[in-house]
Amino acid sequence: MLDQEWDTLVILDCGRYDIFAELEPSSGTLRKKRSAGSVTADFLKRNFSGRRAHDVVYLSANPQVANHREHLDVHKVIGMWHDDKREKQGQENRRGLTDPEPVVDRAIELHEEYPNKRHIVHLLPPHVPHIFKDGAELPTDSPYRNYEAARAGEVDASEMRDIYSENYEYVIDAIQPLIDEIDGKIVVTADHGELLGEGMPRWMKHLHNRWGNQWWKYDFGHYGDIDVPELVDVPWLELPVETRRETVSEPPVTDEYETESIRSQLEALGYR
16 A cells, blocks of 8 residues: 555545445546455554555544554554544534544645645544434434444345445545645545445354354454455545645654543444
């Protein structure tokens, strides 16, 4: 990934290639790429371990980036998994952790603060908890926010796929202000995909003990070291570019993120 040609890399967490292709924006060149991992942790380790990337500023809404910070030898890491500005101003943010809009706003600011760096912008959607269903914001107790009801057979897989697609389309639209605002070569991709009822071969389920012998629960979500297309095939969308950004490597500077809420935020994302 670091060896590819890009100035800004936008990562959509859990973004499957096949569904992205259905939702693909009209501009750009889309290719299917094989991710280095089927979960974020492996994606980070296999792309960054042993690599110096002091020309990279990494903005992330996923606290896994801080959880595996030791693998990232980059110029700076900025975390967006804590309260956003609207919450600090006393305005309720029902979209919570997966809201891409404050991340996009911060990404634009960082491009101005660090104009001579490559930027990684790691957003959470379409990762659960989902924000929308049929155009309306989901309440926090909705069975459509995550896959628990689907794993219990209470929500149909096709319905979860539709909700996933809707939230995928939402984040694709949400990054447009960033695309309009910045210069350089922009690539949109994902760290890994998502199972939406397809499941995996039984022998692969034996690699994990999260659900014990409740094999059907593995039909949704994402799991480490599972090599199936739904999890490792990701989009690589290269947007049209007029001028490249001139970037330089400089020694790392102080990160910007807090660590107190990492565990609770990972639990909110479905990690146990």
